[in-house]
Amino acid sequence: MKIKLAVWAIALTAGFGVTTAQAEEFAVGSVISLTGANARGGSGMHEGIMTAVEVFNRQQSKHKIKLVTIDDESAPAKAIAGVEQLASQNVVAITGGATSDLVGPASTAANKLGLVYITSGGTSEELISQGYKKFFRINNTSGYVHAMTGMFSDMGIKSLSIIYSTKKSTNELAVDVDKIMTAKGVKVTLHPFDPAITDFKPILNKVRLQDRPDAINMLGYENDYVGILRAAKVLKPNVKALVGVWQIANAKMAGDFPDLVPNVSGTEILPYPVAFSTAEGKLFETTFKALYHKSPDYLGEYGFVQSMALFEAIARAADKGSLKKGGLADEMRKTDRDTLIGRLQFNDKGDNPNFIQHIGQHQGGKIVIVWPKEFATGKMNFPGVPW
Amino acid sequence: MSELILQSLYSGLLAGGSYALIALGLALVFGTMKIINLAHGELVLLAAYIAYMAESMLKINPLLAIPLALIVVCLASVIVYFLVSKIVKDRELNSLLLTYGVGIVLTNAILLIWKSDIHSTSNEWFQQSLVLGSLYSMNSEVTFFVVSLVLIVLVWLWLSKSWYGRAVRAVASNRDAAKLMGINPRWTELISFVLSGVLATFAGVALYSYGVIQPELGSALTVKAFIITVLAGAGSIPGVLLGAVLLGVVEALTTTMFSSALQELTGMLLFLLVLFVLPNGLFGANRRRG
Numbered sequence: 001m002k003i004k005l006a007v008w009a010i011a012l013t014a015g016f017g018v019t020t021a022q023a024e025e026f027a028v029g030s031v032i033s034l035t036g037a038n039a040r041g042g043s044g045m046h047e048g049i050m051t052a053v054e055v056f057n058r059q060q061s062k063h064k065i066k067l068v069t070i071d072d073e074s075a076p077a078k079a080i081a082g083v084e085q086l087a088s089q090n091v092v093a094i095t096g097g098a099t100s101d102l103v104g105p106a107s108t109a110a111n112k113l114g115l116v117y118i119t120s121g122g123t124s125e126e127l128i129s130q131g132y133k134k135f136f137r138i139n140n141t142s143g144y145v146h147a148m149t150g151m152f153s154d155m156g157i158k159s160l161s162i163i164y165s166t167k168k169s170t171n172e173l174a175v176d177v178d179k180i181m182t183a184k185g186v187k188v189t190l191h192p193f194d195p196a197i198t199d200f201k202p203i204l205n206k207v208r209l210q211d212r213p214d215a216i217n218m219l220g221y222e223n224d225y226v227g228i229l230r231a232a233k234v235l236k237p238n239v240k241a242l243v244g245v246w247q248i249a250n251a252k253m254a255g256d257f258p259d260l261v262p263n264v265s266g267t268e269i270l271p272y273p274v275a276f277s278t279a280e281g282k283l284f285e286t287t288f289k290a291l292y293h294k295s296p297d298y299l300g301e302y303g304f305v306q307s308m309a310l311f312e313a314i315a316r317a318a319d320k321g322s323l324k325k326g327g328l329a330d331e332m333r334k335t336d337r338d339t340l341i342g343r344l345q346f347n348d349k350g351d352n353p354n355f356i357q358h359i360g361q362h363q364g365g366k367i368v369i370v371w372p373k374e375f376a377t378g379k380m381n382f383p384g385v386p387w
Numbered sequence: 388m389s390e391l392i393l394q395s396l397y398s399g400l401l402a403g404g405s406y407a408l409i410a411l412g413l414a415l416v417f418g419t420m421k422i423i424n425l426a427h428g429e430l431v432l433l434a435a436y437i438a439y440m441a442e443s444m445l446k447i448n449p450l451l452a453i454p455l456a457l458i459v460v461c462l463a464s465v466i467v468y469f470l471v472s473k474i475v476k477d478r479e480l481n482s483l484l485l486t487y488g489v490g491i492v493l494t495n496a497i498l499l500i501w502k503s504d505i506h507s508t509s510n511e512w513f514q515q516s517l518v519l520g521s522l523y524s525m526n527s528e529v530t531f532f533v534v535s536l537v538l539i540v541l542v543w544l545w546l547s548k549s550w551y552g553r554a555v556r557a558v559a560s561n562r563d564a565a566k567l568m569g570i571n572p573r574w575t576e577l578i579s580f581v582l583s584g585v586l587a588t589f590a591g592v593a594l595y596s597y598g599v600i601q602p603e604l605g606s607a608l609t610v611k612a613f614i615i616t617v618l619a620g621a622g623s624i625p626g627v628l629l630g631a632v633l634l635g636v637v638e639a640l641t642t643t644m645f646s647s648a649l650q651e652l653t654g655m656l657l658f659l660l661v662l663f664v665l666p667n668g669l670f671g672a673n674r675r676r677g
Contacts, residue, residue: 034503035494035495035498035602035603036603037603039498039503039601039602039603040503040504040505040601042503043502043503074603166648191646192648193647194647194649194650196607196650196651197638197650197651198599199398199402201394201398201524202394202395202398202639202642202647203642205391205394205395205523206391206642206643209390209391210391222505223505223601226505226507227598230507233516234523234524235516235523236516256504257509258509259511
């Protein structure tokens, strides 16, 4: 009888043991712009991060990620406060950051608190020159600059007008594009604008009457592009191409502003309609659609890629028992995998040396990748303008 | 160069008309009640989003959204007034805090309902260019410049000629004396707020028709409207147009002659300069309160 009871007790305990050996849970913080001026970029990234949480947790049962999100309201001070609050809640790492202006202060706070910070919203070169050992990013300014200047070179343009927002990232892009194109013998004129302006006709008029360039390079965000393209449609400068950077060559712009974007180009990794060919891509797409009832865009892709890299590193560090001993940053540096944006690795500054953008052009309601040639899905319309 | 300057002056004039439309409602409430409605920009934005909703769901011209936008925005204005009217002490300061809070609520309500995406009209006629010699503009800009002028004239006539307009000015001048003369100050103030809502509605529909809207735009609109109201001088409706045009022209000329990066700075410098030289604004005058 006693032996029977003992056997039952052991069996019950073992049963309990199996059911209580659940996934080890890790809290990961996300400081992201869900409101404010950067809400568009932040929300898009957030959707990708949430998709990564869903995919990661479903793919394996050993580790579970619990995301704790704080809205930084597009304000640097609130981004810092958000990081500090998350640190007090014992998160193991931070993901997020919609623009370099927010990533800078947030990553500094994370660095002081000893937390790994990963982003796709901080492309400014200043961010990797700070020497933070726990800062990581999956994209950078040089990837965007390389794509735009490469395309301009292939176009054979002789003159270029750069209309750029005075925000940190776009300012840096302008300086870099100017330097490279000037070195190639192209006449470059710069037109900085305050992010608050809405009427671009005075600038476009200067471009039309004084610069008379072969191409216009627009470095800003969605609302800036609409303002610039609207003004350009009114004034009709005699140019052969209009090239933006992020947030322009995507389905949303094609759908919302079909009259403004024909033949306009911008940086974009994937064409539209998008067709993911890898298993991870297809899983990302179906999960994203199940969560948000829409097709993913590049913001979601970036949020997904940065978060999956982080979660996998957390899992590896947890398995090795080094997570709580500061081993996460070392595991991040060991990242070497193919992702939706290409091969992902991190160098000693936390940068992804393999990042290179493509150029997509709006053609007939679709986004056609037109540069570089090896990734092109169609021919570039050049010369080509929306009017 | 002359072509550049002329285009700048023209663009500045049209921009000034748009600014005047946005500022008029704030100026009216400030002039009559000495209350700065910091939620005014959000009311303008609300009207813009109603226009967007009407165009995207019903596929109609944004102008046809005005009746619906009037109802919603005027109702919101009435709610703001009733909240402000509950303030017992230090109305001028406390109303600033209250309306600032209302502005935050409205901004987040807009974000909740319409998300963070940017929007602008897809109406082709509004976006078509209008060329007058060597001067370029959009049809929407000229249309709403004319609307702005008409509304300014109507408001000015109403304030100076109609009984209710005179009542509003009487209450602004001396609330107690006006009450003794048989004027109901609360009713008069309510009318001011409703009229402010009407003006915000037209401003919002205009904004959607020629510009780009997004949830966080409200506070920037309020600041612009406030600058113009102060430039104009308290209670001066014609001053609103002049102040707005002055601001628009200075901004456009700054972009043309120097750099667009200095546009906002120049606007602020103009504001400070006018206040330094004319502390009561361009058309303001000292008022004696009984």
